[in-house]
Amino acid sequence: MSNTIDKVRILLVGDSGVGKTCLTHLIAHGESLHRPGWTVGCNIEVKLHEYKEGTPQQKPYFIELFDVGGSLSHKNSRSVFYAPTDGIILVHDLTNRKSHNNLRDWLFEILSKEGKDTYKPGSNVGAHKTANDEQNAFDPEEFVGAAQIPILVMGTKLDLVDERRQPKTVQKAGGIAEQCGAEEIWLNCRDPRSIAAGTTDAVKLSRFFDRVIEKKQQTRDTGFYGSGITDRRRYNTTSTMPYNMTNITTAANSMKPNSPTQTQTRNVLIEPNVL
């Protein structure tokens, strides 16, 4: 019997400052990150997930979480991290409506076969948009229908929405999650209980990981990769694969604070020769 553990890769994208690094840390370690650094290139964390936990099909999988820096200054080079992609987490800040509106542009940027090269003129993540740009923006329903990549939408900073006692800047109805047919989670990334085992949101997240794994299995069985997001580009990482089982734990036992051995983190810097 083989000891190897299969893996899937999930991209986390969204505007700079929405909380992707905090969220990635929370998912991988089950604890909050108080002072995240500005992500240059991509920050990678790995989590061990039990596929279909509690059923006869239960099986461990590595979930690679690619937290891509959202800064506009790296827009031209970040597409090196987009392929291959098995699932996408779209992240927005619940106190910043623009970060939600920009998610369709992020989605388009990832799902474009050539990344930056086929980027629509009307889509410019993080930049000021004209009325004409809005008209040209792509329709997530059409695009996602063809790609069928599992998508999860996550709204951060729920604590700030409550504290300010302001109406939510983003409504679930009619939002990008509904347009894509995606599940949605709103949370406070600074509170480790947000996605603690047994909560509704932890179950949603676990089901999303299961869907990503199922989709990858289907892709392998049929030999058809619906999104067309294949690994066309070369990139360098600062650590090697595969992961060491002893370095990775499941979410269930990852609640011990500051344990550096629970997940592996790799920081990947974009190098000029990969473009």
Ligand SMILES: Nc1nc2c(ncn2[C@@H]2O[C@H](COP(=O)(O)OP(=O)(O)OP(=O)(O)O)[C@@H](O)[C@H]2O)c(=O)[nH]1
């Ligand atoms: N109050 C509150 N602050 C949050 C939450 N999530 C993230 N933050 C804060 O938001 C700031 C930005 O978080 P990051 O995780 O660095 O954001 P990012 O999306 O990775 O940003 P880039 O690296 O620039 O792409 C940090 O000061 C976090 O502590 C949240 O749920 N609630």
